Amino acid sequence: xxxxxxxxxxxxxxxxxxxDLIEGATYGALATLQPGKTMPSxxxxxxxxxxxxxxxxxxxxxxxxxxxxxxxxxxxxxxxEPGEAGDPLTHPRLTLHAEARFVARDSxxxxxxxxxxxxxxxxxxxxxxxxxxxFVCFEISExxxxxxxxxxxxxxxxxxxxxxRTT
Amino acid sequence: xxxxxxxxxxxxxxxxxxxDLIEGATYGALATLQPGKTMPSxxxxxxxxxxxxxxxxxxxxxxxxxxxxxxxxxxxxxxxEPGEAGDPLTHPRLTLHAEARFVARDSxxxxxxxxxxxxxxxxxxxxxxxxxxxFVCFEISExxxxxxxxxxxxxxxxxxxxxxRTT
Numbered sequence: 001x002x003x004x005x006x007x008x009x010x011x012x013x014x015x016x017x018x019x020d021l022i023e024g025a026t027y028g029a030l031a032t033l034q035p036g037k038t039m040p041s042x043x044x045x046x047x048x049x050x051x052x053x054x055x056x057x058x059x060x061x062x063x064x065x066x067x068x069x070x071x072x073x074x075x076x077x078x079x080x081e082p083g084e085a086g087d088p089l090t091h092p093r094l095t096l097h098a099e100a101r102f103v104a105r106d107s108x109x110x111x112x113x114x115x116x117x118x119x120x121x122x123x124x125x126x127x128x129x130x131x132x133x134x135f136v137c138f139e140i141s142e143x144x145x146x147x148x149x150x151x152x153x154x155x156x157x158x159x160x161x162x163x164x165r166t167t
Numbered sequence: 168x169x170x171x172x173x174x175x176x177x178x179x180x181x182x183x184x185x186x187d188l189i190e191g192a193t194y195g196a197l198a199t200l201q202p203g204k205t206m207p208s209x210x211x212x213x214x215x216x217x218x219x220x221x222x223x224x225x226x227x228x229x230x231x232x233x234x235x236x237x238x239x240x241x242x243x244x245x246x247x248e249p250g251e252a253g254d255p256l257t258h259p260r261l262t263l264h265a266e267a268r269f270v271a272r273d274s275x276x277x278x279x280x281x282x283x284x285x286x287x288x289x290x291x292x293x294x295x296x297x298x299x300x301x302f303v304c305f306e307i308s309e310x311x312x313x314x315x316x317x318x319x320x321x322x323x324x325x326x327x328x329x330x331x332r333t334t
Contacts, residue, residue, distance in 0.1 A: 006229045027255035030209075031198035031199075032198075032207060039242075039243070040198035040199060040200055040242060041243045042245040042262055043245060044245060044256070044313070046255065062173045064311065072205060074206040075206075087290070088194035089194070089213055095210050123254070144208075144231065149294075
């Protein structure tokens with residue numbers, strides 16, 4: 001069987017589009033491995049950027065996905081949601097393969113993330129200080145960008161850095 | 168450690184909401200296992216219902232998710248997308264744990280699905296007959312319904328059947 005390579009060479013257009021999707025993400029689909037199984041699950045989480053331009057979420061230990069990330073931090077995110085009028089298959093979206101890193105609630109990093117997150121997502125003040133909630137940073141290893149039918153790129157972590165926009 | 172059970176008892180409200188999300192899904196996030204790894208991936212796919220009220224997609228063998236489903240048909244879907252104005256964390260969404268079943272292109276089932284799918288998603292006529300495209304049915308084992316903050320239900324496959332709406 002011959003298999004076509006559906007991916008285009010990475011260029012600044014792809015890097016810029018990926019960066020825009022990251023900057024604009026208020027939520028996304030988080031894929032995890034179900035603990036003790038070879039089955040994935042997927043759920044919606046809120047997202048925001050951290051100071052370095054990475055992605056962070058604020059989640060509860062009561063949620064299945066939090067237990068799954070504790071058992072296996074390997075995960076994936078899908079961001080870039082079409083509006084109601086958009087065609088879901090032509091709207092750009094980005095798959096991110098990542099490791100979840102839990103941020104200790106008594107750390108200085110938690111304080112920085114809390115201040116930034118509340119500035120970006122003011123509604124989160126209702127639950128940010130609940131004892132079951134905490135921040136999780138996503139350490140991205142690679143990304144797949146789909147810009148619509150036939151327009152796909154496979155990007156490395158470095159292609160997603162904020163300073164790529166000015167090169 | 169004490170852990171609260173965040174799930175409510177399943178009732179007809181939950182069954183009806185889950186059914187509405189399935190009937191209304193034009194696309195969703197598909198979580199798969201990356202072949203040969205203990206890492207998930209997640210991507211956007213088009214969705215429609217089949218005659219029995221289940222979910223079906225039309226995907227290309229060139230896509231990573233198709234190869235992943237061939238290697239391990241255990242997967243998960245997230246449906247129920249907020250509009251542009253909606254709050255993503257209060258908008259109802261449904262996680263479905265499922266097995267993917269590939270439909271042979273030379274089968275009678277393919278013909279039935281093709282006719283129904285094109286009636287529901289006319290734009291798919293542009294690629295439905297490409298040799299790399301085929302239908303995949305999702306055999307759902309369980310579902311997690313999140314109706315917004317603090318409103319969660321764990322549903323069995325039988326709770327998702329279309330005839331549940333009239334009970």
